[in-house]
């Protein structure tokens with residue numbers, strides 16, 4: 290894993306190639322199949338090529354956290370009616386992040402950029418969509434109180450919404466399901482009307498600047514990694 294950059298030495302001998310540590314927390318959000326994992330990889334390459342140190346993480350941390358493990362089991366029908374409880378599932382997703390908070394803070398201190406594939410806004414968007422609420426509804430306020438006010442999770446510097454039509458997202462996710470054995474869609478991800486409502490809540494969260502600045506990126510087009518890297522580093 291790349292190491293954090295040293296701060297630039299004072300004085301005229303400072304190299305113009307030296308990167309000053311910026312410590313940015315950047316979140317990538319969007320529907321299943323929007324291209325979050327792909328964008329994470331492309332941005333990591335672009336930022337690294339510019340001399341920035343980058344580390345990445347994806348939520349849920351299915352293989353690293355017992356709460357995320359329980360999420361996967363509930364999505365597969367275990368644990369009785371847990372999977373049908375929107376608040377119950379959201380608490381598990383939130384506890385997964387709470388368990389990662391200390392590590393995230395250390396990563397932000399040690400790296401120029403910490404890139405997250407999903408974060409708190411996923412809980413807000415998917416839960417509100419399941420309850421047929423909008424971004425100004427009770428569920429999104431509840432997520433804020435739980436994860437931001439109570440758990441004190443680090444605030445992103447920027448949230449990128451990778452916006453695609455539900456048709457394109459579903460098509461990509463289906464293709465991926467056939468070609469990558471570890472990327473099966475769960476029952477919520479295959480529910481197109483839920484995905485449509487979720488897409489709407491995401492757009493509302495971005496428009497409201499929920500918790501941090503947002504940038505809406507057209508996920509149907511080729512990503513402009515250069516422009517995104519500029520926005521992240523400057």
Ligand SMILES: Nc1ncnc2c1ncn2[C@@H]1O[C@H](COP(=O)(O)OP(=O)(O)O)[C@@H](O)[C@H]1O
Pocket residue numbers: 319320321322323324325326327328461462464465508509510511512
């Ligand atoms: N900009 C893009 N153009 C075309 N295909 C893409 C693009 N981004 C992602 N894909 C493809 O779509 C599928 C889903 O992308 P992925 O990054 O796994 O999505 P997510 O992590 O949001 O679920 C993958 O097969 C990927 O190769």
Ligand SMILES: Cc1cn([C@H]2C[C@H](O)[C@@H](COP(=O)(O)OP(=O)(O)O)O2)c(=O)[nH]c1=O
Pocket residue numbers: 321348349379382383407408409411412413415416472477478
């Ligand atoms: C991180 C997170 C995900 N989710 C939902 C979004 C997806 O439908 C589902 C799984 O997330 P996802 O990142 O799509 O995992 P994978 O495709 O690797 O299984 O969980 C929440 O509802 N809240 C959260 O906090």
